[in-house]
Amino acid sequence: MSNITLIGAGTIGLSFCALHLTHHPTSKIIIHDPRPDLAAHIRALLPGYLLTLSVDALLASGQLRTAPTLEEAITPETDIVQEQGPENPAFKTALWPRVEALASDACLLWTSTSGIPASVQSVDMKDPGRLCVVHPFNPPHIMPLIEVVPSPLTSETLVQKAVDYFEGIQYKPVVLRKECKGFVLNRLAFALLREACHLVREGVTDVKGIDEIVENSLGIRWSIKGPFASYHDGGGKGGLGAFVANLEGTIQNCWDDAGTLGMQDEMLGGGGKWKDEVVRQTMEAYGEVKEQNFVVRDRVSRDVIKTIREGKAKTD
Amino acid sequence: MSNITLIGAGTIGLSFCALHLTHHPTSKIIIHDPRPDLAAHIRALLPGYLLTLSVDALLASGQLRTAPTLEEAITPETDIVQEQGPENPAFKTALWPRVEALASDACLLWTSTSGIPASVQSVDMKDPGRLCVVHPFNPPHIMPLIEVVPSPLTSETLVQKAVDYFEGIQYKPVVLRKECKGFVLNRLAFALLREACHLVREGVTDVKGIDEIVENSLGIRWSIKGPFASYHDGGGKGGLGAFVANLEGTIQNCWDDAGTLGMQDEMLGGGGKWKDEVVRQTMEAYGEVKEQNFVVRDRVSRDVIKTIREGKAKTD
Numbered sequence: 032m033s034n035i036t037l038i039g040a041g042t043i044g045l046s047f048c049a050l051h052l053t054h055h056p057t058s059k060i061i062i063h064d065p066r067p068d069l070a071a072h073i074r075a076l077l078p079g080y081l082l083t084l085s086v087d088a089l090l091a092s093g094q095l096r097t098a099p100t101l102e103e104a105i106t107p108e109t110d111i112v113q114e115q116g117p118e119n120p121a122f123k124t125a126l127w128p129r130v131e132a133l134a135s136d137a138c139l140l141w142t143s144t145s146g147i148p149a150s151v152q153s154v155d156m157k158d159p160g161r162l163c164v165v166h167p168f169n170p171p172h173i174m175p176l177i178e179v180v181p182s183p184l185t186s187e188t189l190v191q192k193a194v195d196y197f198e199g200i201q202y203k204p205v206v207l208r209k210e211c212k213g214f215v216l217n218r219l220a221f222a223l224l225r226e227a228c229h230l231v232r233e234g235v236t237d238v239k240g241i242d243e244i245v246e247n248s249l250g251i252r253w254s255i256k257g258p259f260a261s262y263h264d265g266g267g268k269g270g271l272g273a274f275v276a277n278l279e280g281t282i283q284n285c286w287d288d289a290g291t292l293g294m295q296d297e298m299l300g301g302g303g304k305w306k307d308e309v310v311r312q313t314m315e316a317y318g319e320v321k322e323q324n325f326v327v328r329d330r331v332s333r334d335v336i337k338t339i340r341e342g343k344a345k346t347d
Numbered sequence: 348m349s350n351i352t353l354i355g356a357g358t359i360g361l362s363f364c365a366l367h368l369t370h371h372p373t374s375k376i377i378i379h380d381p382r383p384d385l386a387a388h389i390r391a392l393l394p395g396y397l398l399t400l401s402v403d404a405l406l407a408s409g410q411l412r413t414a415p416t417l418e419e420a421i422t423p424e425t426d427i428v429q430e431q432g433p434e435n436p437a438f439k440t441a442l443w444p445r446v447e448a449l450a451s452d453a454c455l456l457w458t459s460t461s462g463i464p465a466s467v468q469s470v471d472m473k474d475p476g477r478l479c480v481v482h483p484f485n486p487p488h489i490m491p492l493i494e495v496v497p498s499p500l501t502s503e504t505l506v507q508k509a510v511d512y513f514e515g516i517q518y519k520p521v522v523l524r525k526e527c528k529g530f531v532l533n534r535l536a537f538a539l540l541r542e543a544c545h546l547v548r549e550g551v552t553d554v555k556g557i558d559e560i561v562e563n564s565l566g567i568r569w570s571i572k573g574p575f576a577s578y579h580d581g582g583g584k585g586g587l588g589a590f591v592a593n594l595e596g597t598i599q600n601c602w603d604d605a606g607t608l609g610m611q612d613e614m615l616g617g618g619g620k621w622k623d624e625v626v627r628q629t630m631e632a633y634g635e636v637k638e639q640n641f642v643v644r645d646r647v648s649r650d651v652i653k654t655i656r657e658g659k660a661k662t663d
Contacts, residue, residue: 206552223574244531254651255651260558262540263636293602328572335570335651
């Protein structure tokens with residue numbers, strides 16, 4: 032699995048490029064993107080994703096190459112084609128038959144889409160069962176999660192090969208058993224966001240209050256133990272069963288009282304007004320987004336991931 | 348604010364005792380609980396919450412005392428009375444007039460309740476505006492969040508005194524501007540839990556998959572930056588406004604497709620069946636809850652909190 036072709040040199044493409052080169056140091060990467068300044072673009076942006084590797088050295092040695100056409104990007108030796116082009120079903124549906132014609136039978140075909148299922152993208156392929164979604168959490172060169180989402184036609188063997196690759200480089204692939212809108216991580220995040228927007232609209236707290244609450248409680252806890260494992264602990268000896276039995280009424284009360292933004296707006300002809308106030312408060316609280324935001328976020332993310340791994344590995 | 352009386356010596360009470368003694372080293376604590384073995388109970392369990400302090404030394408010096416009755420627990424010198432007794436409105440409503448009769452006019456009155464609002468607890472008080480909720484995230488001696496929830500009658504001065512106390516010991520108080528069911532942190536967590544249970548029931552993933560997804564993406568991110576700040580960054584130069592404009596359709600699709608567990612069960616006469624499968628899977632995934640779960644969770648939580656503080660404080 033050493034010859035990897037990346038289609039699309041946006042931020043996700045470059046971040047995946049850094050992921051492969053850093054965590055799989057013998058990989059050889061070809062980046063395909065139709066933009067005319069591809070090499071200059073990579074020289075300008077990729078260094079920000081690579082902590083120690085030199086882009087110039089990688090390009091000089093041929094470990095990293097650019098390809099202006101798909102035909103140059105995919106060879107019989109290509110082991111993995113990974114796509115992160117425009118989030119546009121027409122683009123992706125047209126792409127895969129062309130990829131299929133160029134790639135070997137053994138080549139793995141992955142799409143990093145955040146929402147267009149493999150079953151939609153693969154409709155014009157000869158063998159639609161070859162395609163698999165490998166959806167990252169941004170930025171993929173730092174964050175360990177990969178949602179692996181096969182279509183109903185994707186073979187178990189190909190799913191396992193995606194899992195093996197990412198586990199082999201110490202990432203955390205999680206296989207979804209059914210395609211669904213938005214996959215899982217965004218659906219969970221949007222469910223919390225909906226209630227957060229509702230509570231802001233009701234005047235219970237503001238945008239900054241929501242963020243401070245999450246950062247100082249749920250975020251820390253869930254970085255170490257997910258919601259089910261945490262509530263299982265919360266139930267003590269009786270585990271999740273005891274937790275739920277004890278709090279069922281409270282949970283149900285909160286659910287009954289929860290906001291249904293969007294739906295309500297639709298019914299009331301509100302046209303998405305739920306977002307105006309949170310956008311205003313967010314800009315007021317944080318100002319314009321600066322490059323330094325990402326520097327701090329990414330540095331602390333690396334530190335937290337390391338802290339959690341080392342902390343869990345300790346035996347005492 | 349040095350003389351603190353804690354009412355209730357359960358896990359939250361002992362954890363708050365450890366919080367005050369550790370972060371406010373000149374505090375003097377009196378613990379009141381009607382249990383006949385109170386001193387032995389504290390000697391047995393409190394050491395687990397105190398990393399370096401000796402319970403025997405604290406008891407010998409009188410910095411920590413036990414009081415079998417409320418009359419012995421509250422003196423004219425008491426600065427703060429903090430209650431974490433049974434989550435039972437009748438208990439709390441009956442307690443506060445007794446506390447009020449014993450405490451000085453300047454004494455702060457706090458309840459650590461997770462759901463019974465100050466406006467309910469204070470109905471029989473002479474001055475119901477004295478009571479304020481200070482709701483922690485478990486365990487409070489480690490997790491920085493305190494939800495400060497005044498009743499509509501609680502004075503701004505008393506709210507500010509609670510904020511000052513917790514900020515003074517490097518905790519993170521967040522003031523809610525309106526009482527609501529479940530306060531904010533549990534409502535946000537339950538909103539995510541609802542969608543998680545829905546996705547498990549739909550067979551998209553299982554309990555372990557949900558936990559792995561959250562631990563390796565949202566948990567890490569939200570420990571560093573809350574949801575609004577994160578999506579603001581996600582919008583790049585245009586901030587949250589650009590993020591929402593770009594993803595509005597996707598967010599709305601996920602919301603329209605989101606589960607409404609509880610509600611549905613009610614309508615279908617399901618009687619809370621949503622929980623049976625997640626409880627079964629959780630037990631299968633994690634087994635019985637052991638003491639070691641908490642040791643690891645708490646140790647790694649301390650490390651993560653330290654890592655985030657140090658990482659954010661660095662200037663580069």
